[in-house]
Amino acid sequence: MEKIQSYQLIIFTTMFIGYACYAYNRKSVSFAMPKLMEEGLSKNEAGLIASSQNLAYAISKFLGGILSDRISSKLLFSSGLVLSGLATLGFSGSGSLLAFAALWFINGFAQGAGWPSCAKVLRKWYSPDQFGTWWSILSASANISGGISPFVSAFLIVNYGWRFSLIIAGTISIVLGSISIFTIVNSPSDVGLQSGAEVDGKKNDGTDQQNQTATFVDLLRSPFLWLVSFSYMVVFCAKTSAVDWGQLFLIEDRGHSQYVGSAFTSSVESGGFFGGVIAGYLTDWVLKRSVKQGKKGRGNIRMPVAIAFMIGVMICLHLLQFFVSDTSSKFWITSIGFVLGACLYGPIAIFGVVATESAPSHLSGSCHAIVALAANVGAITSGLPFSYIAKHYNWAAIFLLLEIISGVTAAIMFVTRNLNSAIGHVKRD
Template sequence: MTPDNTVSKRVTPNGTIPNGATNGSLRNTTSAQSSSNTHAMNGKISRSNGSVSSLSNGATNGVILNGEIKNGKMKENVKEMGDSSKIKANQLKSYQRAIFTALFLGYACYTYNRKSASYATPTLLAAGLVTTNTVGVISSCQNMAYAVSKFLGGVLSDKISARLLFSFGLLLSGAATLLFSRTEDPMVWAVLWAVNGFAQGCGWPSCAKLLKKWFSPANFGTWWSVLTASSNLSGTLSPFLAAYIIISHGWSASLVFAGLVSLVMAVAALLTIVDDPELANLPSPALPVDAPASSFVSAMETGGFFGGILAGVLTDRIASKVKVQANVRLLVAAAFMCACCAGLYVLSFVLTPASSQVVVSGVGAVLGASMFGPISIYGIVASESFPAHLSGTAHAFVALAANVGAVLAGWPLSRVARVWSWRGVLLLLQALTAASALLIVTTPRLHITTKAKKD
C-alpha cells in the first residue's frame, strides 16, 4: 500500500495512474483535478490571454493611438504644407504686384525722359538757344542711339541682371536729362541726348525678361499689353505736366523734374525688383523654358524703328511717281502687311528650337518692320484724308483703334492661346493680317485721296 501510495503520490503529480480501480478512481480524481486545474489554468490562461489580449489590444490600441497621433501629425503637416502653399502664393502675388508697379512706373519714366527735351523745344526755339537744324541733329542723335541700344539691350538682358539693367538705364537716362538742363551748349545737348537714347534701350528688353520670369504664360499677353500702355499713359499726361512746369518755372525746371523723377524711380526699381522668383524662395509661375526671348523682342523693336522710317520714305517716293485710283500709301501698307503675314508663317512653321539665333532675330526684325510700318502709314493717311482743322480728330480715331487692338491683344488672345495654343494665336494673326491687306487691295475706291479726286 505504501509503495502504491508512494507510487500514486509519485505518479499522481505526473497525472498518470497505473492499472486498478483505485488507480482509476485516482486517475479520475486526478483527471478531475487535472481538468479542474486545467480549467483553472485555462481560466488563468484565458485570463492571462485576456490580460495578454488586453495588453496586446492595449498595445494595439497604443499603436493605433500612436498611429492616430502620427496621422494627426501627418494631418497637421499636410495642413501646415497647405498653409505654407497659401502663404507662398500670397507672397508671390505681392511680389508680382510690386514688381509690375515698378516696371509700369519705371517704363513711364523712360518715356517721359525720352520726350522731355521735345516738350522744351518750342521755348528753346523762341529764346534763340537752338535752331531748327540743331533740333534735328539732337533728335537724330537720340534716335540713332536708341535704335542701336534696343538690340544691344536685348542681348545684355540675357547676359546680366534684368533688374540692374532696367535700373541702370533709368538712372543714366535721368542723369542725362538733368545735365541737359544745366547747359546751353547745342553740341553738349546732342551728346547728352545720344546718351539718353542709348539708355532708353535698356528699358523694354528688361521688362520683357522680367515679365517672362514672374508671370504665367496664360496671362503673359495681358500683362504685356498693360505694361505697354504705360508708355501711352506717360505720353498722354507728360505734355500737360511739362507745359505747366515750363510756364511756371521755365524749360530748365521741366527737365530737372523729369530727371529727378527718373533717378528716384531707378532707386525704387533697384530695391523692389527681383530677377527671379527662385531668388525670393518662391515658386516660378512661368513654364520651365530655357530658351530666352529678349533678343527676338529687341530685334522686333529695332526692325520697327527702321520700318517706320522706311514706310514714310517709300510712300513719299512711290506716291510721287505712281498714279493710281487709290491711296498709294495704303497700298504700301498692304505690302507691309503681306510681309508680316509671311513672317508670322515662318515663325509658326519654319523656325524650331534648333534655329540659329541670328535667323530668329532676323525674323523678328522683319516682323517689327512690317508691323510698325503700317502704323506710321495709317497715321499719315488719317491726317491727309481730312481737312487741316479735323486732322487731329482723325488721327485720334486711328489711335483709338490702335489702343482697342492693344487691349484685344491681351486677355482675349491669352484665352485663345489657352484653347488653341500659341500656334493657334499665330494662325489667327495671320488670318487677320491677310484679311486686312485683302480689304485694302479690293476696296481702292474707299481710300482715294482728296488730291486724286481733285485731279
Template sequence: MATKSSSFGRYLAGVYAAMYVGYMGYVSTRKSFSNVMPFVVEEKDVSKSDLGFIVSSQMVAYGISKFSSGIFVDRMSPRIMIAVGLFCCGILNLVFPLFESTTVYAILWFINGLTQGFGWPACAKIMKQWVTPAQFGTYWSILSTSMNVAGVLGPPLSIFIASSYGWEYCLQIQGSAAIVISVICFLVIRNSPSDVGLEKISTDTGGKVKTDKEVTGEDTVWDIVTSPFIWVIFVVDCVAFGVASGCIDWSQLYLIQEIGLSPELSSTFVSALQLGATIGSIAAGYITDRQIAKHGIQARGSARYPALMVFMFLLTLALHLLVFWTDKESPRLWILLIGFVIGGGTFGPVALLGVVAIEHSPAHLSGTAHAIAALGPNVGAVLAGLPLTAIANSYNWAGAFIAMEICSAIAIVIIGLTWNIPSKIGRKDIKTE
C-alpha cells in the first residue's frame, strides 16, 4: 500500500509536468504567428505596419488579461483557467489561417492575447498550494524555463513545417496540439492536495501555529493594494524587467552602431544574455530556497533579499562595464560574459520577486498579489520601448544604457532602504490565544 508521501510525490509530479507542458503550449500558440511572419509576407499583401498592428494587438490584450487573471484566479478554479485558456488559444490558431483580412487577424490575435493571460497566474496559484516555502523558489524558477524551451524549439520547428507544408498548416498543428494538451491539463492538474484527499502542505516555516481566522482569510483586495511591500516589489520588478527588455531589444544596435562589433557577435551577445537568464533564474530560486528553509518567511523584509541585492549589484556592474569598459578591441569572451551576467542579473530578480509576492501574501489572495507584482515587468517593458529610444535619440545608445545603469543602482538603494519594512502583504495581525 502506497504511503501518503509517495502518493503526494506522484500527484505533485503529474501536476507539475502538466503545468510545464501546458505553459509550453501557451508560449507556442502565442508566438506561432510571429514565427511564420516571413512566409505570410511572401504570400499575402501584408505590410510591416500591418504585422506590427497584429502583434501589438496581442501584447496589449495579454497585458490586460495577465493582470486581471491574477485577480480572478483567487475566485475561480486555476485548473479550469489553465485548461480553458489553452483550449481557446488552440482554437484561435486553428481558425486564424481561414481568413484573409488584416483586421480580422488583429481581432483574432487580440482575443488570443486575452486567453493567453489565463496561464501563468493560474500556475502560480496552484504552486502556492502544492509546494512548501522552502521549495517554492526552485519549483517556480524551473517552471519558468518552459518559456525558454518553447522559445528555443518553436522558431526552427515552425520554419521547418511552414517551409515544407505552408504557414497555415503550421498554425493548425500548433493549435491542435494545444487543444490536446489542454485536455490533459484538465484531467491531470489539481488545484490543491485536498482535491485528491491529501493533507494541505504547511505554508509557514517559522513554526507559528495558525488560527482558524488565518486559515479562512479575512483579508481583502484593498489590504493587498495598500501594502507598501507589494509596491516595493512592483518598482524593483519594473526596473529589472525594463533593463532586460532594453538589453534584449537594443543591445545589438548599440554594439553594432556605436561599438562597431559584427552582427554575428552582437547576436551572440543576446544568446549569452538568454543563457544567463535561464541559469540565473534557476540559481536564484535554489539559493534563496535554502535561506527560506533556514530562516522561514520573515515578518520584516525577506530571506531572499540578500541574493536579490547581489543580483542587482551584478547587473549594475555589468551595465557599467558594457558602456565604459567595452570597445571594438575587447575579447569575445569578455563581451559574452557581460551578456551572460546581464541576463542573470535581470531575470534572477524577476524570478525572485514573483516568488516573494506570493509567499508573503495570504493564500486566498496570492493571485492578486502576484498580479500587482507582475504588472511591474509589463510597465518596465513599455518604458524600455519609446522612452528609452527617446533617450537614445538625444544622447545616443550609450546614454540609454547609462540610464538603465542608473535605474538599476536606484533599485539597489530602494532594496536597502526597505530591508526591514513589514512584509506580510495584506495580512492583518491576528492575536493567538
C-alpha cells in the first residue's frame, strides 16, 4: 500500500505541475499581446494569432482523447508538453505574422494532449470512490496557473521584454515534459502493482473483460452519452458566457463600472475553483455511501449531484438578471458570481468524470473526447451567435435564455436519472 501511495504522489505531483504548465503556455502569448501590439501588431493580426490557437486546440482536444486510447499516456503527456514549449520558444524568436500564426497553431494542437492523458492515468491509479476528488484537484491546477501566471508574465515582460517571458515559459515546459517521461507510470501493472481501480475493474461482474470488444460506434449508440454531451454543452455555454459577457452585461445593461464587471468575472473563476473540488469530493462521498448501503442502480450515482448544481446555475442566473440593478453593491454582485462559478464548474468536473468512468477502460479517452467536443460546441455557441442576440436585444436576453436552457437541462437530467450509464458496454453474441 505504501509503495502504491508513493507512486501516486510522484505521478500526481508531476501531472499537477505539468498541467499547470500546459495552461501557462496556452496563455503566454495573450499576456504578451499588449507589447506585441505596441510594436505594430494590428487588432486583426492579433485576432488571427489567437484564432489559430483556438481552432487547433478544439481539434486536438477531440483527437487527443481518441489517441489516449491507443498510445502510452505518459508519452502523450510529455510529448505534448515538449511540443508546446518548442512552439513557444519558436514564437519568441519569430517576427512575421505567418510564423506567429503557424507556431501558435502548433502550440494549440499540442495542448490537446494534456488532459486526455491525465484522465487516463488517473483512472488507472485511483479507485472509483477516489477518482472524482483527484480529477477535480488536478483540473484545479489550471485555475491556480491562471491566477499566478499573469503576475509572473507581467514581471518578466516589464523587466526583460515579452520575448524573454516566452523563453521562460517554453523552457519550463520542455524541462517538465522531459522529466515527466520518467516520473509518470501509465498503470500500476507496469511496475508490478495492483491498485483499487484495477481490482474494481475486475469485479464488474466479468463485464470489463467482455466489453473489451466494444467499439467507438457503440459509444455513439449510448443514450446516456448523448445526455452527458448535451448537458456538458449547455453548462460550458453558460460558463463561457458568464466569463466573456458577464462584465458587459453589468456595464452596459446595469450601469456598473468596469471595475465591478472585472470583479464579477474574477469571482466566477474563484467560485469555479472551489466548485470543481467540492463536486469531486461530494460525488466520491455519495459513491462510497451507496456502496456501503449496497445500493445499485442503472443510473450514475454522480448525476444527482450534477442536477443540484444545474439548479443552482438557474437560480444564480435568475438573481443576476432580476435582482441586480445599478444600485446593487459590489459584494452582492460578486457573491452571485462566486456561487454561479461554483455551480458552473461543479457539473463541468462531474460530466468529465462520468464520461471517463462509465465507458470500458479501452474507450475511456474516446468517450471523454466526445463530450469535450460537445463542450466546445457550447463554447462556440456562446460567441458569435450570442453576440448576435445581444446586438438585436441586449445582454440580459442571453442570460434569460441561459436560465431557461439550464432549467430545461436540469429537468431532463432529473427525468432520465435512472438511464443506463454503462456507456459502450455491450453484449456480443
